[in-house]
Amino acid sequence: MIMPTSFYHILTENDLDAVVAYLRTITPVHNKVPDPIYKVPQVENVPPGGENPFAEPMMSDKVQKEFYLVTIAHCMACHTPIGPRGREYKSSLGAGGVKFSGPWGISVSRNITQNKTNGIGAWSDDEIKRAITDGVSRDGSRLGRPMGYHYYARISSDDLDAIVAYLRTVPGSAE
Numbered sequence: 594m595i596m597p598t599s600f601y602h603i604l605t606e607n608d609l610d611a612v613v614a615y616l617r618t619i620t621p622v623h624n625k626v627p628d629p630i631y632k633v634p635q636v637e638n639v640p641p642g643g644e645n646p647f648a649e650p651m652m653s654d655k656v657q658k659e660f661y662l663v664t665i666a667h668c669m670a671c672h673t674p675i676g677p678r679g680r681e682y683k684s685s686l687g688a689g690g691v692k693f694s695g696p697w698g699i700s701v702s703r704n705i706t707q708n709k710t711n712g713i714g715a716w717s718d719d720e721i722k723r724a725i726t727d728g729v730s731r732d733g734s735r736l737g738r739p740m741g742y743h744y745y746a747r748i749s750s751d752d753l754d755a756i757v758a759y760l761r762t763v764p765g766s767a768e
C-alpha cells in the first residue's frame with residue numbers, strides 16, 4: 594500500500610510511456626529482495642476523478658491539468674486522513690493528520706486545505722511553493738520527511754503554479 598498506484602490510474606498514455614522509457618534506462622542491478630508480508634487486505638483508494646487515464650486533449654483544460662498534476666504528485670495520498678473505509682476524500686480532503694514513522698521519528702502530514710488558521714489559506718503563493726520545493730514552512734522552520742521536497746524541486750514553474758491553483762480550491766478543514 595505504500596506505492597501510491599491509486600494516484601497513477603489517471604496517467605496519460607504519453608506520460609506512462611515516458612515513465613516506462615525512463616525505467617528502461619536504469620542500469621540493471623542484481624538485488625534479490627525479500628517477499629512482502631501483508632497483514633491486512635491491500636486496498637486501493639482512487640481519488641474521485643482519477644479513476645481513468647486522462648486523454649491528451651484534457652491537458653489543455655486548466656482545471657483538469659491542475660487536478661492531474663496534484664494527483665500524479667500524490668499530495669493527497671499523505672495529506673488526507675484515513676478512516677475505516679480508506680482515505681476520506683469527500684469529508685476531509687487535504688486535512689492532514691496522517692502519522693509517518695521512520696528513521697526520522699514521527700512526522701504528521703499537515704492541513705493543506707484553505708482553512709486560514711489550521712491550513713494554508715492565509716499563506717501567499719510563494720510561501721506554499723517554498724514549502725513544496727524547499728521543505729520550509731511559513732514560519733521558516735524546516736519540514737521533515739517523508740514528503741519528497743527534493744523531487745518536487747524540479748517541477749517547472751508553470752506546473753507549480755497549477756498545483757498552487759488547485760490547492761486554492763480545496764475547501765478549508767479545521768482538523
Ligand code: HEC
Pocket residue numbers: 663666667668669670671672693700701702703704705713721724725729730731735736737738739740741745756760
Ligand atoms: C509521502 C507523504 C507526503 C506527500 C506525497 C506530500 N506530503 Fe506534504 N507533507 C507531508 C508531511 C509529513 C508534512 C509535515 C512535515 C513535518 O512536519 O516535518 C508535509 C508538509 C507539507 C506542507 C507544509 C505545511 C505546513 O503547515 O508547514 C505543505 C504546504 C505540503 N506538505 C504540501 C504538499 C503538496 C502540495 C504535495 C504534493 C505536491 C505534498 N505535500 C505531498 C507528507 C507528504
